[in-house]
Amino acid sequence: MTVLGSPAPVPVAEVFDGPVSITPTGPYAGAVPVTSSPAWYDDLCSCLQVDLVHVLRLGGWDPLQALGSGWRLRAVPEDCEPVEFFHPAGDDLASSFGVYHPLTLRWHRPADDEEAHDQVAAALADGIVPIVSVDNYHLPFRPAYHDVHAGHLLMVTGYDPATRSYQVLDPMPPAYRGPLPRDVLARSRASANPDDGSDPFFAGSGPARRWLEVRLEGPQPEPTWDWLRTALRTNVESLRGAEGDGLPALAAYFDALPRAVAAEGAAPLLRTYRIGWPAQAEAGLHARFLAEAARRLGRHRLAEAGRAVELVSHSWTGVRISAAHGEENPEEAARQVVEHGRTLLRGYEAALYAVETALDRP
């Protein structure tokens, strides 16, 4: 966590129209409840980013600033867990989310169903909205219900001991907000999420009753132009490899892919689809943040830089989709992925140049 500049006053929460279904308690009491899910669904994001947006918004922060002002690209680790919420930062999510913000993101791993429930109940009483790891196979509102195993995240917003029922929120399409029996969520959280061939990307690693605690440790920094310039400069340095990953690591990943495919077959391609999701989503969030900041500050070159960043997020589609369909002819798919990867890397370079240009010229 890096906080730039001096703390600003607590921002006034925005008022949103729409149905209200969550009443924050504890430290979030008085914060604006989340409204209808579609307002915060973004088709580039996975459940990880979408859920974080909702929870940060509940805490009264501008989630786009919190998730979109920092832009990182972590090197792909050896072990890429097959879940929808895979992130190369592993447990160190705060190195990629809420950069420049006083934010703590902590995974908890309770030992059994009882402890899993107790921790969630305690978090709710403390005003925390837990983001819990689940296997979609057991959730009646997911299209994968009793069909496909897939590691997913949803938010628990309440628990009613009288009905032994949680209130949950899952903004990912088809989106669900409502009750879920305690034993159903427990089964989903404890599932082995077995790799039975039903899902090539997100099966094979159990939720292990994990849940993510999102804790806002202070006021959100005020997004002044000085603050933003420093943040953007730091982003560019990081993407150029100052922190040991960034674009050099991504280029090395694509360079090594054909050899990995020759040795292992389609597995590295399926991995590529997975590792591309957070990178695509976070480029998209950064682009949205820049577009919003450019409007607010009246800086046209910043808007143009935001568009260049957005092209990066869209260019991940070619990489991910050619990888996803690679099982039939892995070597040909690897060639396509590398070709899309080169386009993507050029897009990153152009975006960094555009951001640097926007720092000095309005």
Add this chain to the structure above:
Amino acid sequence: MTLQVIEPAGARSREAREHIQLPLRLTEFFNNVAFTGPETLGNGRLNVWGNSLPIGTLPTGRIRVSGVEFDVPAPDGVAPDNVRCTGQLVHLPDGTAADWLHLLITSERRCEETVHLHYASGAVDPEWIRVSDFWPATGHFGEVLAARSAGMHYPHHIQRDLGGQVWSVRVPAVRREPLRSVRLPDNAALHLFAITVEGVR
């Protein structure tokens, strides 16, 4: 600096211009199944999970989408009904006047790609083609929503609370000469259903 209008355009420049639309049938390029029925769910290939849209999502025959006429063959859930874009070269009839290419298209995730326009003189221009997700999403690039399905087909079931989308997208052809061929993007995310070429005089 905001530019000033010194004098409005004269009546002559406000005259209606003639738009000539040429709907093209893409059947010979079809290589993928996007539409299925309850009996053919397993044939869907709109994405790697085998999702597809219900037959009937997109009207067939000569259809109009926001003033543009397209030719859409009727799908049967078995034969291919769309072009999954892998860099195919589509030749147009000789002397095709083109100012716009209109495409009925959708994408497995939001996509921004290059299409190459080959003109009669041999000139080639790359142009952007921008397509939003077939999965629930708002049109990101200002496209026209051509169709939204009432459900999403999975290989083993129908999900009635999830809809899929087909977009009407346009690409400019800026040279004032006939268009000879179109190189589609080499990006398997893109699923193309129909093309109409429009010339404006």
